[in-house]
Amino acid sequence: MxxxxxxxxxxxxxxxxxxxxxxxxxxxxxxxxxxxxxxxxxxxxxxxxxxxxxxxxxxxxxxxxxxxxxxxxxxxxxxxxxxxxxxxxxxxxxxxxxxxxxxxxxxxxxxxxSCTMRYHPIVSELEKLLKKKKIGKIFEIHHYNGQNLKSWHPWENYKNFFVSKKETGGAKELVPFELNWLFYLFSKIISVSSSVQKVSNLDVDIDDIYQIHANFKNGIIGNFIFDVISEPSFRETRLIGEKGVILCDFKKGTIQVNTGKKWNIKKLDTGKVASGYLGNTPPENIYEKEMKNFLLAVKRKQKYPFSLEQDLQILNVLDAIELSSKKGKKVVITEKN
Known part of the structure; x- marks a missing residue:
């Protein structure tokens, strides 16, 4: 091949x-x-x-x-x-x-x-907990991903690759990267209210923070922050449910569950990050799993799990997020967004 x-x-x-x-x-x-x-x-x-x-x-x-x-x-x-x-x-x-x-x-x-984060061990473990209804009905999702732009490629100047360009900025990159697995585990987003702006002194013309309030189709409320100014970096998720709370720390590889009595902590083997990378770089094994699924699809042995149409749904939300910030009001997502 x-x-x-x-x-x-x-x-x-x-x-x-x-x-x-x-x-x-x-x-x-x-x-x-x-x-x-x-x-x-x-x-x-x-x-x-x-x-x-x-x-x-x-x-x-x-x-x-x-x-x-x-x-x-x-x-x-x-x-x-x-x-x-x-x-x-x-x-x-x-x-x-x-x-x-x-x-x-x-x-x-x-x-x-690409749908890389779907293969992350934290996402897989979270999917199991949701199927078991560990904390019952989910009411809220709070997710934060922050990593300073200068640490994305430590071996080169951050101004020399695509994350420093307005149309493909680093913070913008984080939005579909994270929404992919959030769509997968929960449901589509149907409306957003957001603020997209530059607040740092990074020497590039990009928006460096996306703050988003989202409504999911299944009634869940989401609050997300994606930035390229945080040092040290974080990727954390908090789920609030009718029976308790789940905390996910993607960097530490931990999931904590509390249903009202005590915290039960599970440490996962999330795999190794490739040499030379810093911050929130995902482990190599999830990229390998993604590539394995593509190759199986090429061999016609199984269907690839993420379609262009699904990708478009996520990018429609990205468009709505930027439109909401520009207009200063809530935007409802439709097929025409």
Whole structure:
């Protein structure tokens, strides 16, 4: 099986590691930057290309699009044109996803948007507790993810990659990344009231904090904060239910449950974070699980668990969050948002 990775930056290299861990694949890499091609060849001994058409001419069975988010559409359309199954890292643009859905209609191509956090051990354990109705009906969700932008890629200047651009800023990136698993465990969000702004002295023109009050379809109230200014970093969730409270600490790998008497604490083995990363970087094993599911879908052994249409629902909420902040009022999410 031959896999082409488009984009050999941080995520592209992570996908190379994932594939090498998962099996014996023919891994090809494309990147316009020579330094990244050379790094990938030196570290992983893969064949690299400086011309995307030349790379496509090698007839890969699938393409992994690990470019900055604003370039996903370009390479997704190229994959569709060549009838090649493809995976995309986290999308930011509802407009781009709509175009991909339109272009892929009627074709038997696997199009797999990223859903990384669904595979996190904390999310899996939380799903079990919810199915057991451990704290009964859920009334509120409070979730906070904060990590200073300077610690995302400690080896490079934060101003030199996509998290420093207005349309693909770091705080914006956190919103769909976290909403993905929240949608999965609870339900769709139907309305939001939000504040999106810059409050720090980061030397980039991006919004660095998203504060969101959300109403879920099943009646749950959500309060979320996503920022790129917090140091140290946090990723924590608090669920308030009719019978008690659940506290999740993604960094410590703990889930605490209190049903009125005492705290029961469970420590999970969440796996190792790749060398060189700081802050809230998720463990490598959840990326491996995501890639394994994509490869099984490419082999037509199982259906990929997250669709373009589901991805669009989340991005519609992201659009509504930004619109709510701009207009200063609550926004109801519809298919047209």
């Amino acid at each position: 031959k896999i082409l990775i488009v984009g050999l930056g941080s995520m592209g290299k992570r996908r190379i590691r994932n594939l090498k861990k998962l099996g014996n694949f023919g891994i090809l890499g494309y990147d316009p930057q020579k330094i990244r091609r050379d790094e990938s060849f030196k570290k992983y001994k893969i064949e690299t290309f400086d011309n995307i058409d030349h790379a496509i001419s090698q007839h890969p069975n699938a393409i992994i699009i690990s470019t900055p988010p604003d370039l996903h559409l370009k390479y997704a359309l190229l994959a569709i044109k060549n009838n090649i199954d493809f995976f995309m890292e986290l999308n930011h643009s509802s407009s781009h996803v709509k175009q991909i859905i339109k272009k892929i209609k009627g074709k038997k191509i696997i199009a797999a948007p």
